[in-house]
Amino acid sequence: MPRLSASTTLAPHVKGPAYDRAVLKPGILHIGLGAFHRAHQAVYTDAALEAEFGDWGIVGVSLRSVDIVQDLAAQDGLYSVVARSAAGDDARVVGSVVRGLSGTGNQAEILSLLADPAIGVVTITVTEKAYGLDPVTGGLDRNHPSVKADLADPTSPSGVIGYLVEGFSRRHAAGLAPFTVLCCDNLPTNGRIVRRLVIEMAGSRDPALANWIAGHGAFPSSMVDRIVPAATDETRALAETLIGAEDRLALGTEPFMQWVIEDHFLAGRPKWEAGGALFVDDVEPYEKMKLRLLNGAHSLVAYLGQLKDLPFVRDVMAVPEYRALVRRHMAEAVKTLDPVPGIDLGRYMDELIERFENPTIAHKTQQIAMDGTQKLPQRIFAGAMESLAGGGDASSAAYVVALWIAYARKTAEINDPRAAELKAAAARMTADDPSAPFFAIPGLFPQALMENSAWRAQVNAELEKINAG
Ligand code: CS2
Numbered sequence: 045m046p047r048l049s050a051s052t053t054l055a056p057h058v059k060g061p062a063y064d065r066a067v068l069k070p071g072i073l074h075i076g077l078g079a080f081h082r083a084h085q086a087v088y089t090d091a092a093l094e095a096e097f098g099d100w101g102i103v104g105v106s107l108r109s110v111d112i113v114q115d116l117a118a119q120d121g122l123y124s125v126v127a128r129s130a131a132g133d134d135a136r137v138v139g140s141v142v143r144g145l146s147g148t149g150n151q152a153e154i155l156s157l158l159a160d161p162a163i164g165v166v167t168i169t170v171t172e173k174a175y176g177l178d179p180v181t182g183g184l185d186r187n188h189p190s191v192k193a194d195l196a197d198p199t200s201p202s203g204v205i206g207y208l209v210e211g212f213s214r215r216h217a218a219g220l221a222p223f224t225v226l227c228c229d230n231l232p233t234n235g236r237i238v239r240r241l242v243i244e245m246a247g248s249r250d251p252a253l254a255n256w257i258a259g260h261g262a263f264p265s266s267m268v269d270r271i272v273p274a275a276t277d278e279t280r281a282l283a284e285t286l287i288g289a290e291d292r293l294a295l296g297t298e299p300f301m302q303w304v305i306e307d308h309f310l311a312g313r314p315k316w317e318a319g320g321a322l323f324v325d326d327v328e329p330y331e332k333m334k335l336r337l338l339n340g341a342h343s344l345v346a347y348l349g350q351l352k353d354l355p356f357v358r359d360v361m362a363v364p365e366y367r368a369l370v371r372r373h374m375a376e377a378v379k380t381l382d383p384v385p386g387i388d389l390g391r392y393m394d395e396l397i398e399r400f401e402n403p404t405i406a407h408k409t410q411q412i413a414m415d416g417t418q419k420l421p422q423r424i425f426a427g428a429m430e431s432l433a434g435g436g437d438a439s440s441a442a443y444v445v446a447l448w449i450a451y452a453r454k455t456a457e458i459n460d461p462r463a464a465e466l467k468a469a470a471a472r473m474t475a476d477d478p479s480a481p482f483f484a485i486p487g488l489f490p491q492a493l494m495e496n497s498a499w500r501a502q503v504n505a506e507l508e509k510i511n512a513g
Pocket residue numbers: 230268269270271272338339342343411412413419
């Protein structure tokens with residue numbers, strides 16, 4: 045089977061880029077070239093280019109991987125995205141990515157692009173742990189490996205914040221306007237977080253640079269949503285059959301996608317609304333809704349699945365008792381939300397259940413279970429704290445924490461930047477207050493939860509039930 049490339053004639057039922065890629069110039073630099081970006085922002089950009097062509101091609105940067113960059117080059121930047129549901133498979137070939145660059149091999153080129161006024165927007169999906177955010181101060185964690193390296197050697201960055209700061213520094217020195225930074229990771233007020241980290245790192249190198257960024261930069265927040273499991277051989281085989289070419293970058297995903305963005309761009313943006321993106325003044329209610337209902341419930345499903353040896357989200361959802369626990373969690377979390385403009389929360393939750401049940405999506409509970417220390421604060425702890433402060437119930441949050449602790453004890457190799465601390469806590473568990481070593485991990489739980497002995501007793505009671513079951 046020939047490899048997918050610009051000269052491939054696609055099968056008639058496959059949608060390809062309906063614009064002239066030969067003249068597409070880059071206007072977006074994206075950092076974090078994983079599956080999520082390729083099945084989400086790149087798809088929206090594809091739709092935007094089709095509706096209103098402009099210089100908004102994407103140069104995708106992978107900070108660590110070289111393979112994906114080589115695969116993109118071999119396929120002229122093209123790859124397929126198969127939207128899968130019980131109703132059938134819908135394949136499209138995405139053309140918005142013009143090329144890839146790797147942080148390990150193309151640092152100089154990435155920095156020149158960041159300095160190039162042709163790049164108007166820098167989008168980011170690097171996962172929660174890559175920012176070097178100190179959860180206690182909300183500022184930079186100066187012990188985070190790439191933050192540390194970039195503070196020591198700012199003109200040769202390796203981490204996302206370091207790249208942004210060096211890019212801004214070059215623009216500032218050249219008398220140019222800054223680029224807009226659009227964070228697309230699952231963090232609440234993600235734009236504000238990145239802005240603060242960037243200004244802090246810039247300030248430790250040059251206060252004038254920090255002031256310039258603070259005064260002239262734009263860091264809109266955004267809420268992103270699409271369930272995109274890591275691709276497997278099966279995904280690639282399916283895509284090959286559908287598009288009629290070999291595609292090493294093929295992705296399978298659900299049909300649903302959502303993107304809510306604060307409309308604050310310095311030098312224009314693609315017409316992402318053509319792909320269904322929603323532009324609003326305040327993204328926060330949407331972010332909270334998605335983090336607490338979708339991602340919070342996802343974490344519950346992931347740890348439960350891992351404990352019960354159920355490999356996929358859909359397997360957990362197929363057990364009526366577990367599905368009821370997911371419903372219960374959503375019912376608790378929804379009480380912590382403000383109304384979300386244009387969204388019927390009851391319907392939103394029903395849709396989530398259906399999305400989790402999608403029989404064609406093989407989303408590994410193991411994948412979602414990773415990085416719990418980076419995910420649970422915004423998914424579970426924040427809502428629990430608010431519930432309890434208002435005299436409400438946070439039993440399901442206590443249950444998720446108990447599941448996570450049981451998972452940390454059971455799992456030999458935890459994939460989490462704080463795995464060593466989790467394993468050490470698991471080794472120190474006692475019969476009378478088993479969760480105590482986890483509550484003692486510095487900076488993980490908010491103070492209000494650490495000090496709430498009644499809620500901690502609930503976590504312990506849930507742990508006991510899990511052990512007995
Ligand atoms: C998941 C998310 O892996 C995880 O932690 O909860 O990646 C989830 O699939 C996406 O946020 C959906 O938009």
